[in-house]
Amino acid sequence: MTGWTLVLLVLALSSVFYFLAKRRSLRVATTVGGIHKLHSAPRYYGLVAALLFAVPAMLVLGVWLSIDQNIVLKIVLTEYFPELNWESQVDVNWLTSQIQILAQTGRLENIENSEVLNAAADRYQYLTSLSETLRNASVLALGAIVSFIFILFISARLKARPIAETLIQCLLIFSSLIAIFTTIGIVLSVLFEAISFFRIIPFTEFMFGLEWSPQIAIREDQVGSSGLFGSIPLFTGTLLIAAVAMTVAVPVGLLSAIYLAEYASPNVRSFAKPALEILAGVPTVVYGFFAALVVAPYLSDFGAYFGLDIAHESALAAGVVMGIMIIPFVSSLSDDVITALPQSIREASLACGATKSETIKKVVFPAALPGIVGALLLAISRAIGETMIVLMAAGLAAKLTANPLESVTTVTVQIVTLLVGDQEFDNPKTLAAFALGLTLFVATLVLNMTALYIVRKYSEQYD
Amino acid sequence: MENSTETTNKERIITRLDDTIFQGKVSETDGVDSNLSQKYRMTAKNVNVYYSETHAIKNVSLSIRENEVLSIIGPSGCGKSTFLRCLNRINDIVVGCRITGEIMLDGVDINSGELDVVELRARVGMVFQKPNPFPKSIYDNIAYGPRLHSMVNSREETDEVVYSCLRQVGLLSEVEDRINKSGTELSGGQQQRLCIARTLAVKPDVILMDEPCSALDPIATAKIEDLIDELRTEYSIVIVTHSMQQAARVSQRTAYFNLGDLIEVGDTGEVFTNPKHKLTEDYITGRFG
């Protein structure tokens, strides 16, 4: 029985326990003189019984699934390979995968099946299926026992309703905890890798260094063997492209939002709004080659016409296309904010003798500003985190410049190039990606916090 | 009509209009006017309003004179707000709302191109049924109209307008120390008075008030009623109210609406003591519904 069948079985059985408990509460009701004598409605007794079956069962299942492979492998490896060096991650991983492949397919490619490996694979298979049986039995048994005890205790005075409320609340808290802990887990793992990067490259050099060339020489005696990890050019490149993108997206997005929300007739609106939102559905890789193959050459030619030297992989091309990509974010979010404002304040302004554009400028826009600022900051986070467009249209060489006509590179592009190809995890070149990722994460976080702060400050004024 | 001696062109038009009204369907129920010497500020003739399918106002003809307070009473949903909202064309922005008929302001058709809608709204101010202060400071709420129309040119002038309007509605003492706080932070009744002050600041010719005292205590109500009485010397005022006592106290004429029809209009005293129509009588004696 696989994990999924077990989950389905648990759900099915919990509905069985629902009905058992409900029936029992109905029977109790007849002995005390009617359903209204029960503390809670019969369905609450059923609900508690179902939850008491499913929740412990699922908890045990989750814990079991997350640790049983490790335990089984540990047993097998210590038993058959006593001389194995546990420090070496590579050895352990290699052996593990050999045993698993052997256990599943019965043979290994390229490698002579050794006696020990075969025996280990058999043992592995046996222990895995044993663990599965034990898991199924304990999951079902625990749920059944807990639920059954509850059913035995059902009486007219048992307060099932508050118990059900508490259980449901626990379930909700548990779900949100999963989301929170996953995020924390990701951040921590990035943090640890970044810390091991900072053991090799000093933090200050990374944060304030003006040069980025992460290539580590293969041979010790090669020139420039150390690699330079100054991240400033990457962040200025990112900001430069994001700034170009916002220069395109903010005016176009905001003005079209105002048109859609305030001027467009329902017919136009019902057509134009989805049309704008289609822009948001275009895969970024399409924007990427649009930028690289259409916009960049065009800008370059256009610049040449005026005697400007626009690099083929200019920040301008990537930024403009990114801006186009962001327009629907800005316009759609701002449009939602503007249409959510009550009609009554527009009427108030018009009744004072204001024109439509005065109303928009002096009443609607200021009132919508907190939401619009939030939308803009969201768009900036999006621009900073965007990878595909810049990967295809921006350069690879890190250059410290504020000129959008030159080629720059961004943090995300560098993360991708650092991680492409065969990697070793103790190499500063690889670890640098985690340091960049962490910095990017912190930057986005600060941006979002600022957004929240601004929104709150303004809404104090405007609500 | 007997003592109408006016000779100007405008007044002739109005007199003619008056005749048509009196000969029309409404004339039977329209009370006999005692002060015909007074000039008409606004006249509505055969006005019909539809919200998509709903026929909210049915062929209503009604006029508002200079220096008078006209109160509109009637059961909920009978179209009082709707009628009021036609007079400054604020219903134009309601999707699906259609208006027919003729409404004149000082002899000019407000729906013709002759009178710009923005100018109309500056001349016909409105206090809405639901208080709708701007999400701006109390000060800016009131300064909004005057600034818009360049009626004030310095901080001192603005201050003067703002403070005098606040004083007129009896709000000054309550908000003096937080005049830069948002108008939306005020209580419901304070917001209502803020909206009245905002309307006064524009100095319109006609003021439309949709239940301006619905959220006010008796003292604030009395204050607003005194204000209305005072304003009458300069403005024409239309007030929608659910309080018969209020209508009797502040208005010279009263119009009774029912299900989109104008049932009866006449001198307030007359309508309340000697209603011509059975429906009116039922309503004011509390036998309605």
Ligand SMILES: Nc1ncnc2c1ncn2[C@@H]1O[C@H](COP(=O)(O)OP(=O)(O)OP(=O)(O)O)[C@@H](O)[C@H]1O
């Ligand atoms: N925006 C609108 N869209 C559609 N129908 C509307 C709209 N506004 C009002 N109506 C309808 O028009 C009719 C008259 O409404 P109106 O608001 O004028 O009533 P009222 O006399 O002001 O009532 P109240 O005393 O409750 O304020 C009602 O039947 C109402 O349902």
Ligand SMILES: [Mg+2]
């Ligand atoms: Mg109303």
